[in-house]
Amino acid sequence: MAKKDTIAALVKRGVSEEAAALILTRYTTLGSIASAGAPALAELGIEEAEAEDIIMKIGKRPARASSPSKKARPEAAQPEAVREPPEEIYRPHEYTDMEKRLFAIADRLGIKLPMKIVCDIAKRVSGADLPEETCEKLITVANRMYTSHLMDQNESAGVMAAHSLGEPATQMNLRTFHFAGVANVNVTEGLPRIIEIVDARREPSTPSMTIPLKGLAAEDEGVAKHVASEIEITSLIDVASIETDITNQKLIVVPDARKMEERGLTIDDIVEKLNKIKAVRGMVTRQDYDIVIGSDEPSFKKLQQMYDAVRNAKLKGVEGIQRAILQMNKATGKWEIVTEGSNLEEVLQLESVEAENVMTNSVLEVADVLGIEAARNSIIHEAMTTMEHAGLDVDVRHVMLVADVMTNDGTVRAIGRHGVSGKKSSVLARAAFEITAAHLLHAATVGEVDHLEGVTENIIVGQPVTLGTGAVKLIYTPKKKKGENE
Known part of the structure; x- marks a missing residue:
């Protein structure tokens, strides 16, 4: 984390700018400050009471300003420290016999695999009576595939993700619309849709919802038509x-x-x-x-x-939904509704609607109604679906990184000068993107310092980037010749 971002994080938590600047003379991240403790902060000249208060504030998440336009939810009025998470969060995973067997084999072979990989393998072979040799081969092959997909030390994950998304996107067809399985329901696809997602548009050019039904409405076409008529304005x-x-x-x-x-x-x-x-x-x-x-x-x-x-x-009808078309979901064999227009908040409150599986292509609406974690998942889902429809095979981890960057501060930010690229801590990185003169003039006016921690700024000044081989410093000590003083 850059020093500017760390200072901003401290100020958001209620730490004064003077104290934050003093702390940053020795420490660079919130984690290092928290692990140092109050006594170490007191050595910098901060009073003990204030130091203890700073350590306590670092452990808390910064409070987000509530939007006056949104209704306050009942749980939002409750202090975060008092609010208890759902019980299932603390429910430990119950290992199956096959999972225990595979973990034991991995331990015996000295192989360390993520829990998800082992559990996925166990789920696929569940019920099969496999000999020990076959299970060992499964673990060995999985480990070889897993290690081959790991990134090298000090590899630039951001550049790798940008290349992996940008290169196939240039080959993406420019087909703007496709029909969403039913007549005359246009949905933006291809490159325009990818641009909408990364630009974090408030409203997509063709907002749409997929609304699965439940109960009698999911089985009876007549009841489903009635629900559709209640939704369509x-x-x-x-x-x-x-x-x-x-x-x-x-x-x-x-x-x-x-x-x-x-x-x-x-x-x-x-x-x-x-x-x-x-x-x-x-x-x-x-x-x-x-x-x-x-x-x-x-x-x-x-x-x-x-x-x-x-x-x-x-x-x-529901405000904002111009049309509601009924269609049969081939996978589940149940009726669902595809709409032109989107209003997630009101649709979730309707009866006969399977609220858990309602989907909308408006990422910002998901963030407003369900929160930032749901918006992150929506970005991943929409981007991956768009690229799959275009026949592109992109690893989901690259899209996950983009979604994390767009949502890591609790809001959905665009990848552009009004979002991620325009808020970089490096002056030269911002100037290299757009409106160069304005960035440099403003930085010179306020006396901003560039610590040259990223890729772009180091390339501009002509020095090695601190990634890959540039992250390693080698010192050569030549052997002394005979006769030289020791």
Whole structure:
């Protein structure tokens, strides 16, 4: 972690800038400060009480400012120290007989493999009566494959990830849209979608949701259609025609019985909704099968305003979802809904919706509703899905690194001058990306110091990068010739 980032992290935790700058004269990371302890900080000239307070603050996560536009969740009001995590977090993993057997073989062979790899192998061979030799071969081959995929010491993981994503992306087709399995539901794909993800767009160009159903709705097509009609936003123009009577200065709404039945609406429902519109409140009456909206003043302008107000009046549905199309999930054999538009917060509260598996392609919406960890997983899922559709094979760990960089400060940041690249601690690295003169002028004005810790800045000044072979310093001591003083 660069010194500038460490100072910022300390200030976020409530440590004064003077104390942070003093601490950074000896220590460089939060971990080294915490392990040093309060007595070591006191030796730097910080009072003992303040030193103990700093150590305590380092162990706490910085408080995030709550957004005034979002409703406070009940659990958010509870202090973090008091809030208990779910019980399953502390539930230890129960090893199966095959897992125990494979771990014992690995220990005997002196092989150390991650727990996930051993558990995945055990899951694949579960139920098979394998001899000891076969199990040993499995562990040996897995270890060879695992070690061949490890990165070398001091390898630049960021450059490797950037190359692994950038090179196939240049070969990616420029097909902008594809149909999401159903008619006329466009979803952005290819390079434009990758750009949307790394730019952390507030709204995707084609927001969409996949909503699995549960219970009777998942099995019965009729019930599923009813749920879809409840989700899809319905305007007055979708179920009725509007006639303008200029002579009598009134609007006549003629409902379509078939369309109303499909959407589950009645004439009384429409009258009730129209009476809530400010422009026509108290002027809506029902005459047989028609709805009449009279004007309170003889004005063509007023009549036009009334027409505009009622034409797109929302009668039912979830805000932001223009269409909801029903389709059968071939993998599960259950009905699900694909939408144009996205509103994750409201959809999760609907009955008959399998909330655990609802998906949206809006990463920022996932972050707002479910939190930053869910947003990180959404970035990984969306990027990998987009590249798989384009026929590209990219290791998921490269995408995971990009997702970690975009979300490691608790917010979703773009990879660009307004996000990750524009917030680098190195002046030269920021200047090398975009708006060079502005970065250099600002740095010179405030007296900013560049410690030359990264790749870009070292290349600019013409010195070896502290990665790979550049991370190792060799000292050669020549042998002394005969006759030289010892």
